[in-house]
Amino acid sequence: MPVASRETDIYRRDAKVDHNLLTPAERERLIKPYLPNPPTRSPSKRGRKDGIPKIRIGQPKSSRLGVRKFLKNQLHALVYAVVHAIFSVYIRFRQAYHAVKDRILAILYYHHRTPELIQKDVKGLSRLPEHLSVILKLEDGGKGGAGLEALVDEVAEIAAWCACVGIPMLSVYEQSEGILKGYLPATHRAIARKLSSYFGPQHPALSLRAPHVPSMESPSSPPTSDSLGASSKTLSILLLSSEDGRDSLVDLTKTLAEMAQRSKLSSKDISPDLIDAELSESVMGEPELLILFSPSVELSGYPPWQVRLTEIYHVQDNQGVGYQVFLRALYNFADAQMRFGR
Amino acid sequence: MSSMHLSQLHKWMLSSPPIEWAVNQLRELLIGAIRQGPVPQHIAFVMDGNRRFARSHKIETVEGHNLGFEALARILEICYKSGVKIVTVYAFSIENFKRSKYEVDALMAMAKIKLQQLSQHGELLHKYGASIRVLGQRDLVKPDVLEAVDRAVELTKNNGDCILNICFPYTSREEITTAIKSTVEDYSKPLSTQARPFSQTRITQKIRSRNLSTSPLRSTSPTPSSTSDVDDSISSTTTLHADSPNDGQEGPLYPDPETITSSTIEEHLLTAGNPPLDLLIRTSGVKRLSDFMLWQCHEDTEIVFLDTLWPDFDLWSFLPVLVEWQWKQKHIEEKGSANGINKSKIKVR
Numbered sequence: 001m002p003v004a005s006r007e008t009d010i011y012r013r014d015a016k017v018d019h020n021l022l023t024p025a026e027r028e029r030l031i032k033p034y035l036p037n038p039p040t041r042s043p044s045k046r047g048r049k050d051g052i053p054k055i056r057i058g059q060p061k062s063s064r065l066g067v068r069k070f071l072k073n074q075l076h077a078l079v080y081a082v083v084h085a086i087f088s089v090y091i092r093f094r095q096a097y098h099a100v101k102d103r104i105l106a107i108l109y110y111h112h113r114t115p116e117l118i119q120k121d122v123k124g125l126s127r128l129p130e131h132l133s134v135i136l137k138l139e140d141g142g143k144g145g146a147g148l149e150a151l152v153d154e155v156a157e158i159a160a161w162c163a164c165v166g167i168p169m170l171s172v173y174e175q176s177e178g179i180l181k182g183y184l185p186a187t188h189r190a191i192a193r194k195l196s197s198y199f200g201p202q203h204p205a206l207s208l209r210a211p212h213v214p215s216m217e218s219p220s221s222p223p224t225s226d227s228l229g230a231s232s233k234t235l236s237i238l239l240l241s242s243e244d245g246r247d248s249l250v251d252l253t254k255t256l257a258e259m260a261q262r263s264k265l266s267s268k269d270i271s272p273d274l275i276d277a278e279l280s281e282s283v284m285g286e287p288e289l290l291i292l293f294s295p296s297v298e299l300s301g302y303p304p305w306q307v308r309l310t311e312i313y314h315v316q317d318n319q320g321v322g323y324q325v326f327l328r329a330l331y332n333f334a335d336a337q338m339r340f341g342r
Numbered sequence: 343m344s345s346m347h348l349s350q351l352h353k354w355m356l357s358s359p360p361i362e363w364a365v366n367q368l369r370e371l372l373i374g375a376i377r378q379g380p381v382p383q384h385i386a387f388v389m390d391g392n393r394r395f396a397r398s399h400k401i402e403t404v405e406g407h408n409l410g411f412e413a414l415a416r417i418l419e420i421c422y423k424s425g426v427k428i429v430t431v432y433a434f435s436i437e438n439f440k441r442s443k444y445e446v447d448a449l450m451a452m453a454k455i456k457l458q459q460l461s462q463h464g465e466l467l468h469k470y471g472a473s474i475r476v477l478g479q480r481d482l483v484k485p486d487v488l489e490a491v492d493r494a495v496e497l498t499k500n501n502g503d504c505i506l507n508i509c510f511p512y513t514s515r516e517e518i519t520t521a522i523k524s525t526v527e528d529y530s531k532p533l534s535t536q537a538r539p540f541s542q543t544r545i546t547q548k549i550r551s552r553n554l555s556t557s558p559l560r561s562t563s564p565t566p567s568s569t570s571d572v573d574d575s576i577s578s579t580t581t582l583h584a585d586s587p588n589d590g591q592e593g594p595l596y597p598d599p600e601t602i603t604s605s606t607i608e609e610h611l612l613t614a615g616n617p618p619l620d621l622l623i624r625t626s627g628v629k630r631l632s633d634f635m636l637w638q639c640h641e642d643t644e645i646v647f648l649d650t651l652w653p654d655f656d657l658w659s660f661l662p663v664l665v666e667w668q669w670k671q672k673h674i675e676e677k678g679s680a681n682g683i684n685k686s687k688i689k690v691r
Contacts, residue, residue, distance in 0.1 A: 005357040008412075015408065018455050024462040036423050038469045039503060072374070079375035087665050245640065246604045253522045253607060257599040260530035267530065270523045272515045296670070297645040304640040308515060308633045312645070 007031070098317040105324040111161065113198050118164035121327055125334040131169040133287035133310070134158055135302060136321070137294065138176050148179060152187050154321045155180070155237075156194035161326055163195060163204050163235045171238040171284055175300045178241040181210040188216045191237065205234040211244050211283045242301040244283050249305060252278055279305050286310060291329045293321045369657055376424040376661070379668040382620035385421060386430040386635050389414065391626030391651030398651075404448040409653035411456065416656055422470070422504055424664070428616050430507040432634045436479060436516060450487050453510065457490040464497045471503025477612035478512035507613065514636035521610035521637075525602060528610075532594025611637060619643045621667055623660075625652045644670070 007030055014021040022030070111118050122128065136154055139147050155172050162170045174180050180187055188208045195203035209215030215236075252275065259265040280286075286306050292298075292314035299307065313329040331337070355361060389410055396406025414431060421429050433453070439446060460467070460474070467473075476491045483491065491510075608614065619638040624631075627649040631639070639645060644667055650659045 005353070005362075019459045024459075027459075028463060028466060034419075036419075039471060073378075076371070076374040077378050079371055080378035083372070083375055083665060084379070084669065087669055091666070091669065246607075246637070249518065249522070249637075250602060250604050250607060253525050254599040254602050256522065257526045257529035257602060260526050261596040261599070267523050267527045270519060270526060272519045275519055275522065276515075297647070298642060299640040299645070301641050304636040305515065305518065307631060307640065308636060309630055312629045312631070312647075 007034075095317045098315070102315065102318060102322065102324060105328070106322055109324050109327055111164075111323050113160075115164040115198055118161060119166075122165050122330055125330060125336055127334050128165060128167060128330065129288035129333060130167070131171065131285065131287045131289075132162060132167050133171045133173065133290045135173045135175075135290070135292050135294070135300065137300075138174060138179060148183070151180065152183070152190045153194075155187060155239075156191045157321065157323075158326065159191045159206075159235060159237055160194045160198045161323065163233075164198065165330070166233065167235075168233065169236050169238070169287075171240055171287060173240040173302050175242050178210070178239075178243060180239045181213060181241060184208065184210065184213065184216060184239070187239070188218070192218055207234060207236040208239070209236070210239040211248075238284055240284070240303065245301045245303045248279060248283050248303070249275075275305070279303075289313060289329060289333045291326060293318060293325060295319060370423075372657070372661060373420060373423045376664055376668075380671045381425045382664075382667060383426065383617040384428040384430070384619050384621075385426055386432070386619055386622045386639065387414075387417065388432045388622070388624040388632065388634055389652045390624055390628055392653060394626060395651040395653045403445055404452075406653060407449060407452060411452065413653050413655050417660060418506065420657055420660060422472075426504070428505045428507065430477075430509060430613070430616075430619070430635065432512065432632075433508050433510045434478075434512070435633065436482065436511045436513045437633070439482070439511065450484060454487045454490045457494040461490070461493045461497055467498050468501060471501045473498040473501040473503075473505045474508065475505060476508050476510050477517070478510045479516060482511045505616070507616070509612075509634070512612075513633040514631075515633055517612050518607075518637055520612075521607050524610045525607055529597050529599055529602065532596060608637075613638055621646065621663070623648065623663060625650050625655050 010022075010030060014027070019027075109121060111121075136151060138151050151174065158172070159170060172180070188206070191208065192203070192206055195206065205218060207215050207217045256265060256270060260267060283303060284306060286308060287310050290302070290307065290310045290312050292312065294314065295317045297312060297314050311333055313332055315325050315328060318325055356365065392406040392410035393403050395409065396403045399406075418429060434449060438449075457474075474494050476495055480488060480491075613635075618641075619635060620643065622631075622635060622639045622643050622645045624646070625648050627647065629647045631645075646663050648655070648659060648663070
């Protein structure tokens with residue numbers, strides 16, 4: 001649209017009467033000075049129809065035009081370089097600023113592995129998600145073991161925070177081919193250990209599962225825990241990987257196609273409700289809040305069907321899992337302001 | 343209106359010819375510069391914030407949508423000039439039918455008028471190779487609007503240099519469901535074995551009759567099938583007999599469902615044939631996808647949430663996003679070449 005105010009005014013007056021004021025020709029004349037040059041189609045690329053002969057007519061002058069074009073390109077390349085030079089300086093500053101800010105927040109809000117402190121942090125929040133989801137990334141630190149260990153520890157930490165806050169359902173997405181799913185018992189042990197380091201002997205019950213894998217349950221620590229309301233809750237954790245995204249939809253399609261071939265189902269029966277019911281049965285339902293610990297938003301294969309209305313939270317330029325990110329996500333979810341200090 | 347009056351002086355300054363010219367030159371320069379680097383091939387916008395803009399400026403909601411349309415035109419101009427091939431916009435969600443009838447009707451009327459107006463400029467659209475596609479549930483659109491839609495789509499369907507996908511009335515779940523449904527329909531069509539000009543029964547008969555003619559003992563027998571229990575031709579006849587009823591019973595043959603892959607479903611999506619989504623921008627600070635492009639954006643699409651309201655969205659808020667995208671692209675390339683894996687990201691021109 002023309003930036004020029006006079007033309008904009010005319011356009012708006014025209015629009016007001018449903019574009020009956022101007023004739024198409026008048027309108028084209030109005031925007032003509034603002035139109036870019038039509039593309040010069042090289043015959044090899046789109047060699048068909050009109051357009052080409054018209055361009056050929058202009059060829060005698062092409063040498064001067066070529067020089068001008070060349071100079072223009074050089075100028076643009078220069079501006080491009082300048083813009084990017086400025087931008088990389090700017091982004092370094094931004095990253096540094098965010099790093100300092102995150103560091104300060106991390107010091108101000110530290111959980112000290114004390115459930116009471118965490119509970120105090122979220123006390124004022126008007127609402128909490130019933131189902132929280134996080135995307136984690138396996139940092140490949142050369143040796144395979146170290147990365148996996150760090151990942152399991154992150155899962156355990158986040159699980160402990162959820163248990164403290166009182167979020168009953170946590171799903172953890174890790175893209176690579178279900179590396180966590182292969183270590184279900186070990187992960188379960190690590191989380192249970194982490195929970196008891198937060199809660200002491202009376203930690204909440206824990207259920208860990210992955211789609212198509214039977215869940216691992218553990219009772220809320222020694223059955224002696226009888227009357228403690230807060231710690232008798234169950235935390236269920238679901239481990240997801242890339243195969244629970246598109247592939248689950250593909251698998252569902254295969255099943256439906258097979259059923260249709262055996263005339264057990266008519267294609268008219270396929271509705272969003274049917275698919276939704278199947279997917280929430282076999283994978284998971286819709287999470288309410290999705291936390292990313294990456295510097296920018298990229299879903300890296302997260303189940304597409306379920307992410308429909310999920311609130312997506314990330315901290316710009318953030319690197320790695322941190323309690324302050326988790327807390328800020330909850331504050332953001334509850335539409336609350338974070339005040340510095342407790 | 344007060345904020346609009348306050349900015350009157352500012353506006354007057356900007357609209358004076360030399361400044362206007364300078365600003366335009368600067369815009370052109372920056373857009374030209376963007377072209378020099380990698381440019382996203384496919385960008386999607388969630389045009390959110392028209393209503394909030396109208397409320398905060400105390401104007402009618404419909405007027406907010408009109409300004410939103412102007413913003414769209416501005417953004418399309420930038421996208422075109424910087425070399426973006428495909429722009430997908432979320433114009434109307436199926437959920438939006440739940441809004442007040444007055445607003446829905448106004449939006450529909452607006453869509454109709456703008457599309458009709460667009461159809462008057464077929465020559466111009468053709469010159470730029472611009473194509474318009476409308477993605478969504480057609481059966482939810484009123485016939486008069488649908489007519490305008492069809493005309494605009496029909497008029498530009500042969501152009502392919504730059505495509506504007508208007509998602510209208512659209513939700514991604516409906517889109518995925520429709521894709522699954524049509525995949526299932528494809529796979530439940532029996533493979534056409536009848537198309538071949540040879541008939542299996544005729545061949546069977548031929549073989550049988552040849553066998554009979556070559557065996558001298560049987561040549562005189564009037565009913566060959568009834569005497570199959572005798573001597574040397576026994577083996578051949580029984581196999582033929584065992585085969586023929588089997589063929590009849592097997593029924594139609596279906597393609598193997600195991601051959602369905604994610605690209606099979608992708609071909610049935612409304613965006614089939616478009617390059618992968620590189621960038622998704624949502625304005626007005628809401629950090630949700632709201633049922634838009636779920637399948638297309640959940641892999642390595644860069645998703646950007648901006649606080650600007652859509653009618654305020656212009657080059658100055660769009661440019662940083664583009665530059666940051668380019669900057670990231672360069673980093674990915676550097677990393678890729680360091681690891682020896684060349685992640686072949688699209689480079690334009």
